Amino acid sequence: MRDIIRMIVVLAVLGAASGGGLALVKQGTAAQIEYQQLKFVKGPAIKAIMEGCSNDPIVDRFKIKDGETERGFYVGVFDGKANAVAYETSGKGFGGDIGIMVGVNLETDELLGIGVTTHSETPGLGARAKDDPSFGAQFKGMSMNQPFKVKTDGGGVDAVSGATITSRGVCAGITDSAGFYKKLKPQLIEQAAAFAK
Amino acid sequence: MSETSLAQEFTKGLWKEIPPFRLVLGLCPTLAVTKAFGTGLGMGLALTFVLVCSNILVSALRKIIPSKVRVPCFIIIIATFVVIVELVMQAYTYPLFLTLGIFIPLIVVNCIVLGRAEAFASKTGLVASIADGLGMGIGFTISLSVLGSIREIFGAGTWNGVELFGPSFQPFTFMVEAPGAFVCLGLMLGIMNLVGKK
Numbered sequence: 052m053r054d055i056i057r058m059i060v061v062l063a064v065l066g067a068a069s070g071g072g073l074a075l076v077k078q079g080t081a082a083q084i085e086y087q088q089l090k091f092v093k094g095p096a097i098k099a100i101m102e103g104c105s106n107d108p109i110v111d112r113f114k115i116k117d118g119e120t121e122r123g124f125y126v127g128v129f130d131g132k133a134n135a136v137a138y139e140t141s142g143k144g145f146g147g148d149i150g151i152m153v154g155v156n157l158e159t160d161e162l163l164g165i166g167v168t169t170h171s172e173t174p175g176l177g178a179r180a181k182d183d184p185s186f187g188a189q190f191k192g193m194s195m196n197q198p199f200k201v202k203t204d205g206g207g208v209d210a211v212s213g214a215t216i217t218s219r220g221v222c223a224g225i226t227d228s229a230g231f232y233k234k235l236k237p238q239l240i241e242q243a244a245a246f247a248k
Numbered sequence: 249m250s251e252t253s254l255a256q257e258f259t260k261g262l263w264k265e266i267p268p269f270r271l272v273l274g275l276c277p278t279l280a281v282t283k284a285f286g287t288g289l290g291m292g293l294a295l296t297f298v299l300v301c302s303n304i305l306v307s308a309l310r311k312i313i314p315s316k317v318r319v320p321c322f323i324i325i326i327a328t329f330v331v332i333v334e335l336v337m338q339a340y341t342y343p344l345f346l347t348l349g350i351f352i353p354l355i356v357v358n359c360i361v362l363g364r365a366e367a368f369a370s371k372t373g374l375v376a377s378i379a380d381g382l383g384m385g386i387g388f389t390i391s392l393s394v395l396g397s398i399r400e401i402f403g404a405g406t407w408n409g410v411e412l413f414g415p416s417f418q419p420f421t422f423m424v425e426a427p428g429a430f431v432c433l434g435l436m437l438g439i440m441n442l443v444g445k446k
Binding site: 054057058061062065066069072073076077080083084087088090091 | 317343
Protein backbone atom coordinates (compact mmCIF):
# COMPACT_ATOMS: atom_id res chain seq x y z
CA MET A 52 0.00 0.00 0.00
CA ARG A 53 2.73 2.45 0.96
CA ASP A 54 4.43 1.65 -2.30
CA ILE A 55 1.38 2.58 -4.32
CA ILE A 56 0.88 5.86 -2.48
CA ARG A 57 4.51 6.73 -3.01
CA MET A 58 4.25 6.02 -6.73
CA ILE A 59 1.13 8.15 -7.02
CA VAL A 60 2.66 11.02 -5.07
CA VAL A 61 5.92 11.01 -7.02
CA LEU A 62 4.18 10.89 -10.38
CA ALA A 63 1.65 13.55 -9.40
CA VAL A 64 4.27 15.94 -8.04
CA LEU A 65 6.47 15.41 -11.10
CA GLY A 66 3.54 15.99 -13.44
CA ALA A 67 2.43 19.11 -11.60
CA ALA A 68 5.94 20.55 -11.53
CA SER A 69 6.35 19.86 -15.22
CA GLY A 70 2.98 21.44 -16.06
CA GLY A 71 3.69 24.51 -14.00
CA GLY A 72 7.16 24.96 -15.45
CA LEU A 73 5.90 24.61 -19.00
CA ALA A 74 3.12 27.13 -18.41
CA LEU A 75 5.78 29.61 -17.30
CA VAL A 76 7.97 28.98 -20.35
CA LYS A 77 4.94 29.20 -22.63
CA GLN A 78 3.99 32.53 -21.12
CA GLY A 79 7.52 33.82 -21.35
CA THR A 80 7.91 32.94 -25.02
CA ALA A 81 4.37 33.70 -26.27
CA ALA A 82 5.05 37.27 -27.39
CA GLN A 83 8.32 36.33 -29.08
CA ILE A 84 6.72 33.38 -30.88
CA GLU A 85 3.93 35.58 -32.15
CA TYR A 86 6.50 38.03 -33.47
CA GLN A 87 8.47 35.27 -35.21
CA GLN A 88 5.37 33.87 -36.84
CA LEU A 89 4.50 37.34 -38.03
CA LYS A 90 7.95 37.79 -39.45
CA PHE A 91 8.43 34.45 -41.15
CA VAL A 92 4.99 33.07 -41.93
CA LYS A 93 2.41 35.79 -42.06
CA GLY A 94 4.77 38.63 -42.92
CA PRO A 95 5.65 37.58 -46.47
CA ALA A 96 1.98 36.89 -47.24
CA ILE A 97 0.87 40.26 -45.86
CA LYS A 98 3.61 42.10 -47.71
CA ALA A 99 2.63 40.42 -51.00
CA ILE A 100 -1.02 41.32 -50.50
CA MET A 101 -0.33 44.90 -49.50
CA GLU A 102 2.13 45.53 -52.31
CA GLY A 103 2.57 49.23 -52.89
CA CYS A 104 1.31 50.41 -49.53
CA SER A 105 3.13 53.26 -47.87
CA ASN A 106 3.23 51.84 -44.32
CA ASP A 107 4.44 48.63 -42.72
CA PRO A 108 1.31 46.49 -42.28
CA ILE A 109 3.09 44.19 -39.85
CA VAL A 110 3.69 47.06 -37.45
CA ASP A 111 0.31 48.74 -38.02
CA ARG A 112 -1.94 46.08 -36.62
CA PHE A 113 -4.79 45.86 -34.16
CA LYS A 114 -6.97 43.21 -32.59
CA ILE A 115 -10.73 43.01 -32.28
CA LYS A 116 -12.62 40.65 -30.02
CA ASP A 117 -15.24 38.77 -32.00
CA GLY A 118 -17.24 36.82 -29.44
CA GLU A 119 -14.79 34.32 -27.97
CA THR A 120 -12.01 34.70 -30.52
CA GLU A 121 -9.62 37.55 -30.89
CA ARG A 122 -8.76 38.38 -34.46
CA GLY A 123 -5.71 40.25 -35.66
CA PHE A 124 -5.94 42.75 -38.50
CA TYR A 125 -3.11 44.33 -40.48
CA VAL A 126 -3.67 47.74 -41.97
CA GLY A 127 -2.49 48.85 -45.38
CA VAL A 128 -2.24 52.54 -46.22
CA PHE A 129 -2.71 53.43 -49.89
CA ASP A 130 -2.61 57.04 -51.13
CA GLY A 131 -2.66 58.32 -47.56
CA LYS A 132 -5.85 56.48 -46.72
CA ALA A 133 -5.95 53.42 -44.47
CA ASN A 134 -8.43 51.63 -46.66
CA ALA A 135 -7.18 48.07 -46.64
CA VAL A 136 -7.00 45.36 -44.01
CA ALA A 137 -5.58 41.90 -44.08
CA TYR A 138 -6.51 39.12 -41.68
CA GLU A 139 -5.95 35.42 -41.33
CA THR A 140 -8.64 32.82 -41.69
CA SER A 141 -8.59 29.09 -42.24
CA GLY A 142 -10.28 26.45 -44.34
CA LYS A 143 -10.31 22.67 -44.29
CA GLY A 144 -7.86 21.29 -46.79
CA PHE A 145 -6.80 17.79 -47.76
CA GLY A 146 -4.26 17.34 -44.99
CA GLY A 147 -5.67 19.63 -42.29
CA ASP A 148 -6.35 23.29 -41.80
CA ILE A 149 -5.04 25.76 -44.34
CA GLY A 150 -4.20 29.21 -43.03
CA ILE A 151 -5.11 31.92 -45.50
CA MET A 152 -4.15 35.57 -45.31
CA VAL A 153 -6.89 37.65 -46.90
CA GLY A 154 -6.54 41.29 -47.87
CA VAL A 155 -9.69 43.34 -48.43
CA ASN A 156 -10.29 46.85 -49.66
CA LEU A 157 -12.55 48.41 -47.04
CA GLU A 158 -14.14 50.82 -49.51
CA THR A 159 -15.12 48.41 -52.25
CA ASP A 160 -15.19 45.08 -50.39
CA GLU A 161 -12.93 43.73 -53.10
CA LEU A 162 -10.10 41.32 -52.41
CA LEU A 163 -6.64 42.85 -52.66
CA GLY A 164 -5.15 39.42 -52.72
CA ILE A 165 -4.80 36.22 -50.74
CA GLY A 166 -1.87 34.17 -49.63
CA VAL A 167 -1.63 30.74 -48.05
CA THR A 168 0.38 30.90 -44.81
CA THR A 169 0.34 27.52 -43.10
CA HIS A 170 -0.80 24.23 -44.55
CA SER A 171 -0.12 20.52 -44.53
CA GLU A 172 -1.12 19.76 -48.11
CA THR A 173 0.62 17.30 -50.43
CA PRO A 174 3.89 18.72 -51.76
CA GLY A 175 3.65 19.31 -55.49
CA LEU A 176 -0.15 19.16 -55.52
CA GLY A 177 -2.07 20.99 -52.80
CA ALA A 178 1.05 22.81 -51.69
CA ARG A 179 0.99 24.64 -55.03
CA ALA A 180 -1.85 26.74 -53.63
CA LYS A 181 0.94 28.40 -51.67
CA ASP A 182 3.87 27.97 -54.05
CA ASP A 183 2.19 28.85 -57.34
CA PRO A 184 1.45 32.59 -57.34
CA SER A 185 -1.11 32.34 -60.15
CA PHE A 186 -3.60 30.56 -57.87
CA GLY A 187 -3.65 33.33 -55.28
CA ALA A 188 -3.46 36.07 -57.91
CA GLN A 189 -6.81 35.23 -59.48
CA PHE A 190 -8.64 36.25 -56.29
CA LYS A 191 -7.53 39.83 -56.73
CA GLY A 192 -10.49 42.07 -57.46
CA MET A 193 -13.15 39.50 -56.56
CA SER A 194 -15.93 40.82 -54.35
CA MET A 195 -16.47 39.70 -50.76
CA ASN A 196 -20.24 39.88 -51.33
CA GLN A 197 -20.38 36.62 -53.24
CA PRO A 198 -19.41 33.13 -52.17
CA PHE A 199 -16.09 31.86 -53.50
CA LYS A 200 -16.31 28.61 -55.41
CA VAL A 201 -14.07 26.64 -57.72
CA LYS A 202 -15.21 26.28 -61.32
CA THR A 203 -16.31 22.66 -60.94
CA ASP A 204 -18.72 23.83 -58.23
CA GLY A 205 -20.11 26.57 -60.45
CA GLY A 206 -17.88 29.39 -59.19
CA GLY A 207 -15.22 31.51 -60.77
CA VAL A 208 -12.03 30.20 -59.18
CA ASP A 209 -9.62 28.05 -61.16
CA ALA A 210 -8.66 25.18 -58.89
CA VAL A 211 -5.03 24.13 -58.65
CA SER A 212 -4.90 21.11 -60.96
CA GLY A 213 -4.91 17.89 -59.00
CA ALA A 214 -5.82 19.72 -55.81
CA THR A 215 -9.53 20.45 -55.96
CA ILE A 216 -10.02 19.75 -52.26
CA THR A 217 -7.28 22.20 -51.31
CA SER A 218 -8.74 24.83 -53.64
CA ARG A 219 -12.20 24.27 -52.20
CA GLY A 220 -10.78 24.64 -48.70
CA VAL A 221 -9.21 27.97 -49.58
CA CYS A 222 -12.48 29.17 -51.17
CA ALA A 223 -14.54 28.01 -48.19
CA GLY A 224 -12.14 29.70 -45.79
CA ILE A 225 -12.49 33.04 -47.55
CA THR A 226 -16.26 32.67 -47.87
CA ASP A 227 -16.52 31.94 -44.15
CA SER A 228 -14.41 34.94 -43.28
CA ALA A 229 -16.83 37.21 -45.17
CA GLY A 230 -19.24 36.59 -42.28
CA PHE A 231 -17.07 38.14 -39.58
CA TYR A 232 -15.64 40.69 -41.99
CA LYS A 233 -19.10 42.15 -42.60
CA LYS A 234 -19.99 42.00 -38.94
CA LEU A 235 -16.81 43.78 -37.85
CA LYS A 236 -16.58 46.16 -40.79
CA PRO A 237 -17.73 49.34 -38.97
CA GLN A 238 -15.13 48.66 -36.26
CA LEU A 239 -12.49 47.85 -38.86
CA ILE A 240 -12.97 51.15 -40.66
CA GLU A 241 -12.83 53.04 -37.39
CA GLN A 242 -9.73 51.27 -36.08
CA ALA A 243 -7.89 51.34 -39.39
CA ALA A 244 -8.44 55.07 -39.80
CA ALA A 245 -6.13 55.65 -36.85
CA PHE A 246 -3.20 54.41 -38.96
CA ALA A 247 -3.76 56.80 -41.88
CA LYS A 248 -0.90 59.16 -42.54
CA MET B 249 34.43 9.49 -8.26
CA SER B 250 37.96 10.16 -9.46
CA GLU B 251 39.15 12.59 -12.11
CA THR B 252 40.06 10.06 -14.76
CA SER B 253 36.77 8.21 -14.75
CA LEU B 254 34.86 11.48 -15.00
CA ALA B 255 36.84 12.39 -18.09
CA GLN B 256 36.14 8.92 -19.41
CA GLU B 257 32.40 9.36 -18.93
CA PHE B 258 32.64 12.49 -21.02
CA THR B 259 34.93 11.26 -23.78
CA LYS B 260 33.26 7.91 -24.31
CA GLY B 261 30.40 9.78 -25.99
CA LEU B 262 32.83 11.40 -28.38
CA TRP B 263 34.36 8.29 -29.87
CA LYS B 264 34.01 4.94 -28.15
CA GLU B 265 30.24 5.05 -27.86
CA ILE B 266 29.52 7.98 -30.15
CA PRO B 267 25.84 8.11 -31.06
CA PRO B 268 24.41 7.33 -33.51
CA PHE B 269 27.37 5.51 -35.08
CA ARG B 270 28.51 3.25 -32.25
CA LEU B 271 25.22 2.82 -30.48
CA VAL B 272 23.23 2.91 -33.75
CA LEU B 273 20.40 4.48 -31.77
CA GLY B 274 18.27 7.46 -32.69
CA LEU B 275 18.59 6.80 -36.41
CA CYS B 276 15.23 8.28 -37.34
CA PRO B 277 16.11 11.94 -36.73
CA THR B 278 19.69 11.25 -37.87
CA LEU B 279 18.55 10.21 -41.31
CA ALA B 280 15.75 12.72 -41.60
CA VAL B 281 17.28 16.03 -40.56
CA THR B 282 20.82 15.79 -41.90
CA LYS B 283 20.05 17.32 -45.28
CA ALA B 284 22.26 20.25 -44.39
CA PHE B 285 24.89 21.21 -41.85
CA GLY B 286 22.67 23.77 -40.12
CA THR B 287 19.74 21.46 -39.46
CA GLY B 288 22.03 18.68 -38.24
CA LEU B 289 23.75 21.06 -35.83
CA GLY B 290 20.41 22.45 -34.59
CA MET B 291 19.01 19.00 -33.99
CA GLY B 292 22.20 17.97 -32.21
CA LEU B 293 22.16 20.99 -29.90
CA ALA B 294 18.47 20.51 -29.10
CA LEU B 295 19.13 16.90 -28.21
CA THR B 296 22.18 17.82 -26.14
CA PHE B 297 20.14 20.26 -24.06
CA VAL B 298 17.40 17.70 -23.44
CA LEU B 299 19.93 14.97 -22.69
CA VAL B 300 21.95 16.98 -20.17
CA CYS B 301 18.88 18.40 -18.39
CA SER B 302 17.07 15.08 -18.21
CA ASN B 303 20.24 13.34 -17.03
CA ILE B 304 20.60 15.91 -14.25
CA LEU B 305 17.02 15.51 -13.04
CA VAL B 306 16.90 11.74 -13.40
CA SER B 307 20.16 11.41 -11.50
CA ALA B 308 19.09 13.86 -8.79
CA LEU B 309 15.74 12.13 -8.30
CA ARG B 310 17.00 8.58 -8.70
CA LYS B 311 16.54 7.74 -5.00
CA ILE B 312 13.05 9.27 -4.87
CA ILE B 313 11.58 7.74 -8.01
CA PRO B 314 10.10 4.29 -7.26
CA SER B 315 11.54 1.76 -9.70
CA LYS B 316 8.11 0.51 -10.77
CA VAL B 317 7.12 3.87 -12.21
CA ARG B 318 10.57 4.99 -13.31
CA VAL B 319 9.83 4.95 -17.03
CA PRO B 320 6.74 7.22 -16.78
CA CYS B 321 8.79 9.54 -14.57
CA PHE B 322 11.63 9.64 -17.11
CA ILE B 323 9.15 10.34 -19.89
CA ILE B 324 7.61 13.25 -17.96
CA ILE B 325 11.04 14.74 -17.31
CA ILE B 326 12.20 14.30 -20.90
CA ALA B 327 8.92 15.55 -22.39
CA THR B 328 9.08 18.68 -20.26
CA PHE B 329 12.51 19.61 -21.57
CA VAL B 330 11.53 18.77 -25.13
CA VAL B 331 8.58 21.16 -24.97
CA ILE B 332 10.87 23.82 -23.52
CA VAL B 333 13.27 23.35 -26.45
CA GLU B 334 10.37 23.47 -28.86
CA LEU B 335 9.02 26.73 -27.44
CA VAL B 336 12.42 28.40 -27.24
CA MET B 337 13.28 27.32 -30.77
CA GLN B 338 9.97 28.68 -31.99
CA ALA B 339 10.64 31.95 -30.22
CA TYR B 340 14.21 32.56 -31.36
CA THR B 341 15.12 30.38 -34.34
CA TYR B 342 11.85 30.09 -36.18
CA PRO B 343 13.21 29.00 -39.60
CA LEU B 344 15.13 26.16 -37.91
CA PHE B 345 11.97 25.19 -36.05
CA LEU B 346 10.14 24.95 -39.38
CA THR B 347 12.81 22.75 -41.00
CA LEU B 348 13.13 20.38 -38.05
CA GLY B 349 9.35 20.21 -37.70
CA ILE B 350 8.06 17.00 -36.22
CA PHE B 351 11.53 15.80 -35.22
CA ILE B 352 11.72 18.18 -32.27
CA PRO B 353 8.68 16.73 -30.44
CA LEU B 354 9.97 13.28 -31.41
CA ILE B 355 13.04 13.77 -29.20
CA VAL B 356 10.71 12.59 -26.40
CA VAL B 357 10.93 9.07 -27.74
CA ASN B 358 14.55 9.31 -28.84
CA CYS B 359 16.28 6.11 -27.77
CA ILE B 360 19.48 7.93 -26.84
CA VAL B 361 17.81 10.18 -24.27
CA LEU B 362 15.71 7.46 -22.72
CA GLY B 363 18.59 5.03 -22.98
CA ARG B 364 20.97 7.29 -21.06
CA ALA B 365 18.33 8.00 -18.41
CA GLU B 366 17.62 4.32 -17.90
CA ALA B 367 21.08 2.86 -18.33
CA PHE B 368 23.22 5.57 -16.83
CA ALA B 369 21.68 8.54 -15.01
CA SER B 370 19.28 6.47 -12.90
CA LYS B 371 22.23 4.51 -11.50
CA THR B 372 24.95 7.13 -11.28
CA GLY B 373 25.77 10.32 -9.43
CA LEU B 374 24.96 13.82 -10.56
CA VAL B 375 28.37 14.96 -11.84
CA ALA B 376 29.03 11.78 -13.79
CA SER B 377 25.56 12.01 -15.32
CA ILE B 378 26.19 15.54 -16.50
CA ALA B 379 29.51 14.45 -18.03
CA ASP B 380 27.78 11.52 -19.69
CA GLY B 381 24.96 13.69 -21.05
CA LEU B 382 27.35 16.32 -22.35
CA GLY B 383 29.61 13.77 -23.99
CA MET B 384 26.78 11.87 -25.64
CA GLY B 385 25.08 15.10 -26.71
CA ILE B 386 28.22 16.60 -28.20
CA GLY B 387 29.02 13.31 -29.89
CA PHE B 388 25.55 13.27 -31.43
CA THR B 389 25.90 16.90 -32.51
CA ILE B 390 29.26 16.22 -34.17
CA SER B 391 27.90 13.15 -35.94
CA LEU B 392 24.87 14.99 -37.28
CA SER B 393 26.91 18.02 -38.30
CA VAL B 394 29.44 15.90 -40.19
CA LEU B 395 26.73 13.81 -41.84
CA GLY B 396 24.80 16.99 -42.71
CA SER B 397 27.93 18.64 -44.09
CA ILE B 398 28.78 15.70 -46.33
CA ARG B 399 25.25 15.48 -47.67
CA GLU B 400 24.95 19.22 -48.17
CA ILE B 401 28.33 19.58 -49.91
CA PHE B 402 27.65 16.75 -52.34
CA GLY B 403 23.92 17.16 -52.67
CA ALA B 404 23.62 20.91 -52.97
CA GLY B 405 27.16 22.19 -53.47
CA THR B 406 26.89 24.42 -50.43
CA TRP B 407 28.05 24.37 -46.83
CA ASN B 408 25.88 26.11 -44.28
CA GLY B 409 24.22 27.90 -47.18
CA VAL B 410 27.49 29.19 -48.68
CA GLU B 411 28.14 28.28 -52.31
CA LEU B 412 31.34 26.21 -52.51
CA PHE B 413 31.79 25.45 -56.17
CA GLY B 414 31.23 27.51 -59.28
CA PRO B 415 28.07 27.47 -61.35
CA SER B 416 29.40 24.48 -63.30
CA PHE B 417 28.82 22.23 -60.26
CA GLN B 418 26.18 19.60 -60.90
CA PRO B 419 24.48 18.76 -57.56
CA PHE B 420 24.46 15.09 -56.66
CA THR B 421 20.83 15.27 -55.49
CA PHE B 422 20.79 11.62 -54.47
CA MET B 423 22.69 12.63 -51.35
CA VAL B 424 19.99 14.92 -49.98
CA GLU B 425 17.26 12.35 -50.57
CA ALA B 426 16.38 9.61 -48.11
CA PRO B 427 18.42 6.80 -49.76
CA GLY B 428 21.45 9.09 -49.73
CA ALA B 429 21.13 9.34 -45.97
CA PHE B 430 21.32 5.57 -45.58
CA VAL B 431 24.26 5.21 -47.94
CA CYS B 432 26.14 8.08 -46.33
CA LEU B 433 25.50 6.80 -42.82
CA GLY B 434 26.53 3.29 -43.84
CA LEU B 435 29.77 4.49 -45.40
CA MET B 436 30.63 6.58 -42.34
CA LEU B 437 29.87 3.64 -40.06
CA GLY B 438 32.11 1.46 -42.21
CA ILE B 439 34.98 3.92 -42.18
CA MET B 440 34.68 4.32 -38.43
CA ASN B 441 34.79 0.55 -37.93
CA LEU B 442 37.81 0.32 -40.20
CA VAL B 443 39.64 3.02 -38.25
CA GLY B 444 38.52 1.54 -34.92
CA LYS B 445 39.91 -1.88 -35.78
CA LYS B 446 43.51 -0.75 -36.04
